[in-house]
Amino acid sequence: MPPVAPFLEQHCTECHDGDVKKGGLDLSALKFAPDDKKNFDTWVKVFDRVGKGEMPPAKKPRPEAGDQRQFLAALKTPLSGYERAQQANNGRTLLRRLNRTEYENTVHDLLGISLPLKHILPEDTPMHGFDTVAEGLRFSQLQIEKYLEAADAALDAAIVLSRRPEGINKRYSYKDEPAIRKNLDTPPGTLSDKTNPKSGHRVMFRETDKEVIMFTTGDYLVGLKQCRIPGPGLYRIRLSGNAFQTEGQPLTVMVYANNYKLKRLLSYCELPADKPREFEFTARLDGTEHIVVNCDYVGRDKKGQNIYNVGAAEFQGSGIAMQWIEVEGPLASEWPPASLKKALGDVPLKELDEKQRKFRDGKPLGYELAPQDVRQSVSTGLQSFASRAFRRPLEADEAAPYIALATQALDAGRGFEEAMRLGLRAILTSPAFLLLEEHPGRLSPYAVASRLSYFLTSSMPDDELMKAAASGQILKSAVLKAQTERLLKSPRSAAFVTNFVGQWLELRNIDATAPDAKLYPEYDMLLKLGMVTETEAFFSELLKHNLPVANFIQSDFAMLNNRLAEHYEVPGISGEQFRRVSLPAGSPRGGVLTHASVLKVTANGTVTSPVLRGAWVMKHLLGQPPPPPPASVGGIEPDTRGSTTIREQLTKHRDSESCASCHKNIDPPGFALESFDVIGGYRENYRSNEKGANAKRKLRGQNIWQYKEGLPVDASGELADGRTFKDIRDFKQLLLGQQDQVLRALAGSLVTYGTGAGIQFADREAIDTIANQTQAEGSGLRTLVHAVVQSPLFLSK
Template sequence: MPTLSRSLIPISTQAYAATTLAASFAFLTSLDAAPNITSFVDQHCAECHDADVKKGGLDLTALKWDPAKRENFDEWVKIFDRVVTGEMPPAKKPRPEATELTPFLSSIKGELHNANMARQKVTGRTLLRRLNRTEYERTVQDLLGIQTPLKDILPEDTPMHGFDTVAEGLRLSTLQIEKYLEAADTAIEAAINLQVAPAPSTKKQYFFKDDQGTRKHLDIAEGTITNKNDPKSAHKHLLKELPDAVVFFNEGYPSAKIHQFNPRFTGMYKLRLAGYVHQSMGHPVVMRVYADNYREKRLLGYFDITEQPRVVEMTVMLKEGEHLNIQPSDSGVDAKGKNVYNINVKEFTGPGLALQWLEAEGPLLESWPPPSVKKLFGDTPVNPTDPKKKTFRNNRQIGFELAPVDPKASARQLLENFAARAFRRPLEAGEADRFVKLSTDAMDAGDSFLDAMRLGFRAVLTAPQFLLFEEKPGKLDDYALASRLSYFLWSTLPDETLMKLAAEKKLSQPEVLRAQTERLLKDEKAKAFVQNFAGQWLDLRSIAATSPDKRLYPEFDELMQLGMVAETEAFFAEILKNNLSVSNFIDSKFAMLNRCMAELYEIEGVKGEEFRKVALPVGSPRGGVLTQASVLKVTANGTTTSPVMRGAWVLKRILGQPPAPPPPGVGSVEPDTRGATTIRELLALHRNVESCAGCHSKIDPPGFALESFDVIGGWRERYRSQGKGDAAPTKRPGRYPPYKLGPAVDATGELTDGSKFNGIVEFKQLLLKQETQMLRALTGKLLTYASGAGISFADRATVEDIANRTAQQGSGLRTLVHEIVASPAFQSK
């Protein structure tokens, strides 16, 4: 197999070269070669699109017919699409007869297809592309056997066609090369951990009543002046001691900690926490567990705690110097709305989190030095260092050293093995020589074997063969196919099974490929597909882009936001696992809920923090992704909703028909945050502008159907207001909403075909009539994500074929994935 160039060539340069090469196939050079096109344009288009009128900035009389050139090709594709959808000629103009329209569309379609296919034969569908940030992190972690975060070291990737797997957006720059070097150094340093072995794993129980910080707070008498210079510094108890526990409140201070438990070594720890809710008032209290280093904190987990004592368990990674910080939610306020600050804690009747004890076991180690050392150095002898000769690296004492019998021979063997795994294929003869030379030259210069090997490993992890996917135009070989399949479903490199099948040239056999696709889908690693595909298709990655106004949405918090994304991912995974019809994305009879999300949706009977499949009540407006809080939040701005934003999202994400950008100079519609004027009233004024009416007739109706949902996905019949309005009802005793209820919501609308709806339930029934279009759109999204290339004109027939075959088998999502993998587009560059 030919290798890539030894130097890193910018992707943009390669793309330009490939396009220029394709353009040399100038098989169509003038309008004279296509009389059907010429006559149609003269008769039906030139009146508005000539040099004088030039409507929309388009002069068709000056537009050459030369689709071998990319810009010209793109322009004619736009023209074809506007005509085939009936947008052009406009409705006010005479419609072309079928005898004119059919030859025009057939001629232009065939020639554009041929032009596109000619280009693909030279360059392939997919340009040379690199690993994106997520793929890089997961690949290096699997390659080295580490868990060290790496993604945030690298610059953001640029999504193209909706995904960060597409080659057009995955360019290389000087900054990226610098960051790859930094990330490689970080990863190698984490993997080569030869420090003194940590103390053996221990298991110890700690009682919150005995914690030094807690005891100090409780043992100081109420009212004691803690600062003699400040008479107002009287100590106030904000914790409550019970015979078997200490009660903590999220309105109080301090938070729950066990100061005696302070991990001295980074690693995995098994934690068990015991507690219950004191004075629950009929509602659970959420216990949030953080790892805290006094500068930042990481959420490790959250749990619903009730009056029934509960022991929760979790196995988590804790870093050296971190401690546990445990905080309750939904506590510290009584039935009258007063918090623990205002009432003596002994007389306070509101709920609080009663914590009993923490049991910590760890660090949990398989062996020492860790397995990552063996991943890099194989069977190279590892010996304890002389304890009398203390050496340090990065402020950590070294306890082991590598002792190869023949350092240079070992360097060659280790680097060849590592490069083959990293490059995801066997090496060619001599391909590893330059990496070996880096290490052996360093040894000759006096570097230790270990430092010299760091140079070699670093060079491999920054080599083009590692960073870029090696694919040649035409059908992929088995190794390239193994990588494409693995990165599609796992976002990481192929495992041993895939590599073995590739070596035997069996992977490309249809029955073998199907079996391996099924195996990958059943593996835990397939969570990456759910997160990375659904996260971009449905725009879940933008969940934190806005912060709901606390005065309008006081119930929104960190855990609700986490639950929003978790719900949608669980929903996607359920459809994938059970091969349910993709129509469930439009409407479903079930939802994936935990207590938090069920309360937001006002669905009763769901308890606990775990997500599970829940049958929806008859007549529920929920079901499908459109009514999930994650989608409703990312299509709102945190204060108000916009039918335009939500309608455009439905057209683009669900139907694959993104609206055209607004004409130049047309302002946006600014919602009235006071709640005095509804967005529908403002849009009615906007649509009076002639240039806006056409697009808004398509965009607004889906958005109007979703107006019954607020910015966090809750159901509403009236808008929330910070101005005039009626008092909002109290959902929990003592929790008085700071907002008012304003004008009523109007969720009616009319589609361009005249179909009318009243609310989301009726709208979803109309949307289900477009299931075929939805399946076609989802097919295009999946093929784009999987292959690293957008859907070109020539790919349209492929997408149609895949969608049709999937529909014939019941339109299942798992079936669609299999059909994508089986397609020539997936199996070719």
């Protein structure tokens, strides 16, 4: 037992003894048994509560500063010592497998394919906030079955011996679209039902020599059905169009792929008013889809009249004029595709002519594999593939089981391709491929290369990383820094931004709730996409320019495109591209707290909750997650009538002392964010379904109000230390006083994400070292990432 009993007897056991047991804690009977996890965690909790000054409580006499330091030191040494001994024997990180995203990316890079795969695999279980943590990445029988299924799908996509697809490269006009042509050519007033005089035909489009003007959002009318996609692959899509009758305002057009079961957004662009714009993008199509163009905020004029009631000839509302669409693909620079060589090795091919035609699954083959020495080709191919798949050189005879499996197939009369498939399938489902190989102590050069690559690209090491590992140079600090910098500059690092930020800030929960359409009629798909993209772009901007981490609290700029700028009421922004926009003095925006993405994931679809938002700030920004509420405390029912404010409803949750002790820390950040609604719009009044005046707001020139102005918002509050704020601007200034804590919390999140293990008690000093080094060099985000990679936590198991 560490020498802490005198301190506990003087300051703690009055409330935490066998008689009182406040909070269920009896310190008089608590032994020191760190090998018992529950006991260890209890002592860590005691350490933290005393270290933060939360215990003894404020109403009790405070311990002398020297006594407190002595107590904490006496407790810290054995707790840290125990964990460090465990780490020395077993490492911080458990044996970790690739998560779904890493598996898909790795197979894509390994085989040179783009076939979606992660949807085949079961969902991963996040731990400590991330799906890269080993504790949540366990194996099950179902996963093994799904890995086999995914491996077969990947090999089918890679081993392509068919003839080069004829493909398409054609410009299409909506003037030739059958449904549109029929609508235009049928005389107005023609009865579809001669017994019903109200069934007269309405012409829904206008036609000129160069274009068709559309005033409807109905996909069934604007689907490009005349374009038949020949097969799966990457396609280049170009279009020309402009906004029509919008009083000079642009409109955003969306391009979807639709197979009648699923409609998925491929891309979108802003079309200027009255002047055509050409827009180009590439996207993967699965061969069963057709292309659909759609546009919101058309089909109704200023008087509220619908296109269906007025007809195109008389309609004065907005529309889109489409000149043409071009589709080219599948795009392939070589045939057979490079994936064939990546899977099977450099095996000679024989091109089949008409007389030698062979078929597979009813489709003609264009090529035949023709290895000169089948067995040697199998052995060479599988050894090479296994080394790349395992992300290190093979040990002696390590490839033997896979070669034997393929050789047995040859002996049974199967051909070269089928034998190779068996061996490749076994490699893609082997532990050496699915698991990251790390041993206790300092990581090997190849393990460092893999950890760095999966940290910053969510995929396997590239050739340059593997060369640095092979030479051992990657273990040198300067080389490791150079490789880190290279990856950060690579387009592949977009995976780090998406996957880390999406989990650190919970952006993956953007679809967890659907805003009430009556209260929030302006919410649409483009706004949702813009929410997430803004936060990712903001993180990227800080990372690219090494801006201080304090920008996450408050910044003088935002990353905006036209749709999000409109939502934030920032004028003068056009175009779908996100760019850095300076914020005016006094703006409530700036920093991630006021990002619409964060404000949406911390609210439900109807009302905001200061508790949810305050807990989010404590957990994700300050790294101090509050304890869960007692089971006896109920939730708050949303009040869409506008009779009471959320502040009034929360009062009862702070009546008891046990609730107040937590809510004094949780609620203030949430109150500061009350100036923002459930979709991140700035507000001075709540929205109501029943009470108040009609809202006066327009979007894209259309009146959109369906809700009423409710009670006024009060965004003021008082921190636990007594400091007060009147709104979000004041609160962010107070929070800047805790930017060191934000830096430490972010360092811990990066280490957790990058190493696959949560932060343990013994890791705290290392986290402090990372934060202090970063702070000494200006607190830049890029500096922080480098400090994480160079730390012993990252370079050891």
